[in-house]
Amino acid sequence: MKITETSIKGLMVIEPKIFTDSRGYFFESYSKAKFAEASINIDFVQDNQSCSNRGTVRALHAQSAPHAQTKLVRVIQGRVIDVAVDARKDSPTFGKYETIELSAENQKQFLIPQGFLHGFAVLEDNTIFAYKVDNYYSKECETGVRWNDPTLAIDWGIPANEAIISDKDQILPLFADWVSPF
Incomplete structure (x- = not known):
């Protein structure tokens, strides 16, 4: 298992060793011992999974304290563009983001610490997206930013007119109007 930190502190790409x-x-797909060897000590408490069709954008979400979440995300079937935005107010990379293609083919994973907004755009029909979290969901702690925020200007890998967005995500605030709880 290869664990590499991105240009944003704490955000990691995990590449498993695949035997074919x-x-x-x-x-x-996960080894607590190998994570500990890399000084990553996370107590995951729940696994989540979604299935979405091409064009679906699930973004940009986070959970604030006391239910903030670290996520370990991956794709079981299909492909996504995964996005993590640094929302930690005191971070030198506040407002910066990383994108990565996660797919059933490359089997890469993205470790997204607490204090980040997270989302993904689905590039193939019937994409199965899975993630581990270190805290339970709380509706009261839910926060987020609009997926097509002009300040962030994220390239989601799909045309905006083809994006399938939930009603809830369409009314999230813009990044400039959002007050980060992190």
Whole structure:
């Protein structure tokens, strides 16, 4: 398992070692011991999974304290552009973001610490997205920023007119109007 920090402190890309043969493949998708060797000590408490079609954008969300969440995300089937925006007010990279393509083919994972907004755009029909979290969901602690915020100017990998957005996500505030709880 290869663990690499991105240009934003705390945000990590995890690449499992994949073993393939005529039967298919095998890899460890998570190893608490290997994470600990990399000084990543997270107590995950819940696994979540979604299935979405091409054009779906689920973004940009976070949970504030006391239910802030670290997420370990991956794609089981299909492809997404995954986005993490640094929302930590005192961070030198506040408002900066990283994107990564996660797919069933590359099996990469993205470790997104507490204090980040997170979202993804689905690039293929029937994409199955899975993630581990270190805290339980709380509606009262839900926060977010509009997916198509002009200040962030995120390239989601799909045309804006093809984006499928939930009613809830369409009314989230712009980044400039949002007060970060982190």
